[in-house]
Amino acid sequence: MVRLKDVAYQAGYDISTVSKVLQGGNIHVSAEARERITKAAAELGYRPNLMARGLRTRKAGAVVLGFPCLDHPMYPAITEGAEQAATELGLALFAYKFPPEGAANALLDLVRQGRADGIILASEVPDCDFVKLATESRVPVITLNEYSTDPTLSVVLDDAAGFALQATYLAGLGHTRIAYVGVHPESTGSRSCEESFKESLRKQGVLIDPSYIFGGSFGGDNASEVVDQILKLEQRPTAIATASLTMGTRIIRELSTRGVDVPNQINVIGYHDSKQAEWTTPSVTTVRMPSVVQGRCAVERLFAVLNSQKSLAAEVISEPIEVIERESCCLLSEMNLPHLPND
Amino acid sequence: MVRLKDVAYQAGYDISTVSKVLQGGNIHVSAEARERITKAAAELGYRPNLMARGLRTRKAGAVVLGFPCLDHPMYPAITEGAEQAATELGLALFAYKFPPEGAANALLDLVRQGRADGIILASEVPDCDFVKLATESRVPVITLNEYSTDPTLSVVLDDAAGFALQATYLAGLGHTRIAYVGVHPESTGSRSCEESFKESLRKQGVLIDPSYIFGGSFGGDNASEVVDQILKLEQRPTAIATASLTMGTRIIRELSTRGVDVPNQINVIGYHDSKQAEWTTPSVTTVRMPSVVQGRCAVERLFAVLNSQKSLAAEVISEPIEVIERESCCLLSEMNLPHLPND
DNA sequence: TTGAAAGCGCTAACAC
DNA sequence: GTGTTAGCGCTTTCAA
Numbered sequence: 001m002v003r004l005k006d007v008a009y010q011a012g013y014d015i016s017t018v019s020k021v022l023q024g025g026n027i028h029v030s031a032e033a034r035e036r037i038t039k040a041a042a043e044l045g046y047r048p049n050l051m052a053r054g055l056r057t058r059k060a061g062a063v064v065l066g067f068p069c070l071d072h073p074m075y076p077a078i079t080e081g082a083e084q085a086a087t088e089l090g091l092a093l094f095a096y097k098f099p100p101e102g103a104a105n106a107l108l109d110l111v112r113q114g115r116a117d118g119i120i121l122a123s124e125v126p127d128c129d130f131v132k133l134a135t136e137s138r139v140p141v142i143t144l145n146e147y148s149t150d151p152t153l154s155v156v157l158d159d160a161a162g163f164a165l166q167a168t169y170l171a172g173l174g175h176t177r178i179a180y181v182g183v184h185p186e187s188t189g190s191r192s193c194e195e196s197f198k199e200s201l202r203k204q205g206v207l208i209d210p211s212y213i214f215g216g217s218f219g220g221d222n223a224s225e226v227v228d229q230i231l232k233l234e235q236r237p238t239a240i241a242t243a244s245l246t247m248g249t250r251i252i253r254e255l256s257t258r259g260v261d262v263p264n265q266i267n268v269i270g271y272h273d274s275k276q277a278e279w280t281t282p283s284v285t286t287v288r289m290p291s292v293v294q295g296r297c298a299v300e301r302l303f304a305v306l307n308s309q310k311s312l313a314a315e316v317i318s319e320p321i322e323v324i325e326r327e328s329c330c331l332l333s334e335m336n337l338p339h340l341p342n343d
Numbered sequence: 344m345v346r347l348k349d350v351a352y353q354a355g356y357d358i359s360t361v362s363k364v365l366q367g368g369n370i371h372v373s374a375e376a377r378e379r380i381t382k383a384a385a386e387l388g389y390r391p392n393l394m395a396r397g398l399r400t401r402k403a404g405a406v407v408l409g410f411p412c413l414d415h416p417m418y419p420a421i422t423e424g425a426e427q428a429a430t431e432l433g434l435a436l437f438a439y440k441f442p443p444e445g446a447a448n449a450l451l452d453l454v455r456q457g458r459a460d461g462i463i464l465a466s467e468v469p470d471c472d473f474v475k476l477a478t479e480s481r482v483p484v485i486t487l488n489e490y491s492t493d494p495t496l497s498v499v500l501d502d503a504a505g506f507a508l509q510a511t512y513l514a515g516l517g518h519t520r521i522a523y524v525g526v527h528p529e530s531t532g533s534r535s536c537e538e539s540f541k542e543s544l545r546k547q548g549v550l551i552d553p554s555y556i557f558g559g560s561f562g563g564d565n566a567s568e569v570v571d572q573i574l575k576l577e578q579r580p581t582a583i584a585t586a587s588l589t590m591g592t593r594i595i596r597e598l599s600t601r602g603v604d605v606p607n608q609i610n611v612i613g614y615h616d617s618k619q620a621e622w623t624t625p626s627v628t629t630v631r632m633p634s635v636v637q638g639r640c641a642v643e644r645l646f647a648v649l650n651s652q653k654s655l656a657a658e659v660i661s662e663p664i665e666v667i668e669r670e671s672c673c674l675l676s677e678m679n680l681p682h683l684p685n686d
Numbered sequence: 687t688t689g690a691a692a693g694c695g696c697t698a699a700c701a702c
Numbered sequence: 703g704t705g706t707t708a709g710c711g712c713t714t715t716c717a718a
Contacts, residue, residue: 003711014689019713028687050456051403052711054394055694062458070419070438071618079413079440087442092458095413095438097422099430113393114695115405115435249622256624275414279592280623281599346695357705362697371703395695398710457711 002046011040022048054114062092063302064116065295066107068123070097072218073245073274074291078122078144081295089303091117104130111139117306120144120298124183124218142302144294146189151314153305155298157289158318159189160196163243166269166287167200169323170239174332175267176206179230179237181251183244185215193243212237220247227254238266238332245270245277248284252328264336267329282327293317345389354383365391397457405435406645407459408638409450411466413440415561416588416617417634421465421487424638432646447473454482460649463487463641467526467561485645487637489532494657496648498641500632501661502532503539506586509612509630510543512666513582517675518610519549522573522580524594526587528558536586555580563590570597581609581675588613588620591627595671607679610672625670636660 007022008015013033020027021037040046054060065082067075079095086093094116098107103123107130110116118140121130131148134141141153148154170178180197184190198208211233214226220242230237242248248270252262262268262282270277270286277284294317304312350365351358356376363370364380383389397403408425410418422438429436437459441450446466450473453459461483464473474491477484484496491497513521523540527533541551554576557569563585573580585591591613595605605611605625613620613629620627637660647655 001711004713005711015712016690016714017688020688023713030687033687047452047455049398049711050458051394051397052457052694053713055392055398055696055710056712056714058694060394070413070422071416073414076413083440083442092453093439095440096436097426097438099426109390110435112390114395115393246622253622253624253626276619279589279596281596283596344695347697348695358695359697359706360704363704366697373703376703392695395710396697398712399695399697401710 002044007041007046011037060117062116063118064094064096064110065120067097074272077291078295081292082299085296085299104133108139118302140305142298155294156316158316159193161318162287162289162321163193163197164200166241167197171204171206175239177237179212179240181214181216181226181242183216183218216247218244220250223250223254240268243271245272245286262328263330269329273324285326285329286324288322288324290317345387350384350389354380403460405459406461407437407439407453408463410440417615420634421638424635425642428639428642447476451482461645483648485641499659501659502536504661505630505632505664506536506540507543509584510540514547514549518582520580522555522583524557524559524569524585526559526561559590561587563593566593566597583611586614588615588629605671606673612672616667628669628672629667631665631667633660
């Protein structure tokens with residue numbers, strides 16, 4: 001291991017001078033010293049020992065992106081953005097998949113033990129306990145959902161706009177009988193997504209019957225049951241809006257299994273985007289949310305908090321939100337319906 | 344922050360005694376001391392400062408699982424196993440998505456700067472440079488492919504067995520005209536997968552024409568071209584074996600687009616498994632490889648290397664390997680072929 | 687412009 | 703069985 005001391009010896013300067021130069025600030029050091037020290041460091045292949053630095057400065061220079069699972073299609077996008085920002089800010093970014101049980105402590109310990117300076121919590125389920133525990137331990141946390149009591153400690157997507165767009169898009173295709181499959185029916189976030197969806201539809205003169213509203217999950221584990229219920233409906237909807245891409249994909253699969261063709265007999269739209277949406281038959285039309293931007297902003301905000309620039313106002317990421325048109329939706333008039341809905 | 348010193352004060356013992364007790368070894372300490380110290384630590388909510396400990400012991404107590412991307416369906420499985428082992432061994436496990444360019448140094452610096460003790464490289468593409476650089480820097484690395492010059496520093500899957508099983512399965516369904524779409528045609532690993540596939544087929548009396556062999560990638564980006572070529576073949580194969588689930592999925596999609604029904608007109612089989620394989624129509628039959636075990640063994644091996652128990656012999660994970668039967672394959676006799684192949 | 691020195695929290699060798 | 707002490711590599715204040 002090459003230490004500051006070794007570089008100092010090689011360059012002929014004191015260790016403290018070397019330290020100053022290698023930190024690259026605007027310190028008052030002669031050009032010659034700067035040059036010789038830089039050269040010596042490069043020759044020796046010096047790398048600062050971050051444990052020693054961290055012990056001294058009480059900063060780890062790292063942040064953690066905590067996930068409940070690695071296979072949700074939204075996470076790669078968040079990670080991509082977070083990584084960009086982390087690189088720019090000189091932070092190390094670790095992805096940490098926390099275990100379902102004891103999630104809170106495993107994650108918080110990363111900071112309490114000095115491995116990281118803060119946490120970005122990308123949990124899909126509301127976890128107020130975590131935020132409370134973090135606050136008590138004074139662990140800086142940015143959530144990617146609105147679980148925080150302090151809205152400036154969250155970076156949320158504008159799901160109201162996202163679901164409004166989803167609704168507008170379906171209405172624009174001519175649909176009037178639309179089912180909605182949400183996620184986490186118990187959470188207020190999901191409730192407001194549903195409200196926004198319905199409200200947007202209402203504005204366009206489309207009313208949605210309560211019996212057309214279903215609960216689900218991001219993973220779409222109950223897709224089969226939901227499809228059964230939808231197909232039992234007295235008046236079958238011509239479109240199904242879902243709150244996750246996976247749910248959309250799995251609903252399409254369940255419909256196919258039962259001989260219902262998408263999009264000809266029923267349309268399905270997802271929420272959030274991923275390359276995988278292209279690989280199924282039919283490919284999945286979906287509302288793409290700016291998850292990359294969200295990841296980026298989360299890291300920037302955490303950085304600001306860590307440096308106590310707490311001036312940042314609460315932020316909602318609302319651009320770009322767009323419908324990615326693929327095969328699972330089409331104009332109502334182009335569908336192959338047994339009989340047109342009667343109103 | 345609660346320090347050892349604070350616990351010592353509270354318990355009425357010296358800091359060094361506290362240190363010994365809290366490390367939990369078989370140190371000679373009175374039962375009373377042990378009890379009072381443990382109690383004080385709990386009351387105060389003491390967490391060891393890992394930077395201080397690491398500085399002193401020259402160990403980070405953490406290992407890194409380096410990925411090129413987060414969205415390959417194989418990675419969640421590897422991570423799951425790695426995480427189990429890490430938890431058991433008391434190591435922190437970080438997932439680190441390294442940038443395409445400068446991958447080597449970004450990852451190696453994690454160790455050279457003392458953030459982690461070793462690296463598990465889950466790269467899908469051969470990267471000999473990395474292993475060479477790591478060796479030069481004396482950074483412990485376990486690769487999940489056979490790039491290492493030292494076979495004891497890799498934990499590889501028994502792909503020979505996997506592809507043999509794939510071949511056996513297709514032959515068992517009655518197929519004799521089988522196309523093979525590999526990955527990374529340039530690497531020796533892929534070559535031997537192909538050889539194993541062909542050899543296994545040969546043993547069952549099935550010869551595979553060189554024109555039925557195609558190159559590809561894990562991501563299946565050239566699925567469209569491959570399908571075009573396959574459909575142009577004078578004698579169309581009745582089955583397509585692929586070396587990745589994603590490639591298999593995308594090939595099915597491209598076939599559907601062109602009006603070719605899977606499995607009735609052609610069978611497709613993937614390699615590696617994931618929940619996603621269930622969600623498409625048709626669902627994808629695939630060879631499931633023991634990636635969870637691989638992840639677990641990789642961490643265990645790295646741990647052994649870090650503690651210089653270098654006695655471990657080279658290891659190939661070969662259980663369990665099994666075919667997960669889904670809808671993309673069926674008996675040749677049950678297919679709906681325009682005319683049976685003429686031999 | 688440069689150097690001396692203290693100390694971050696912890697471990698481990700050693701003395702008592 | 704318990705305490706003393708040196709020092710891991712670094713930053714930073716202060717003095718020269």
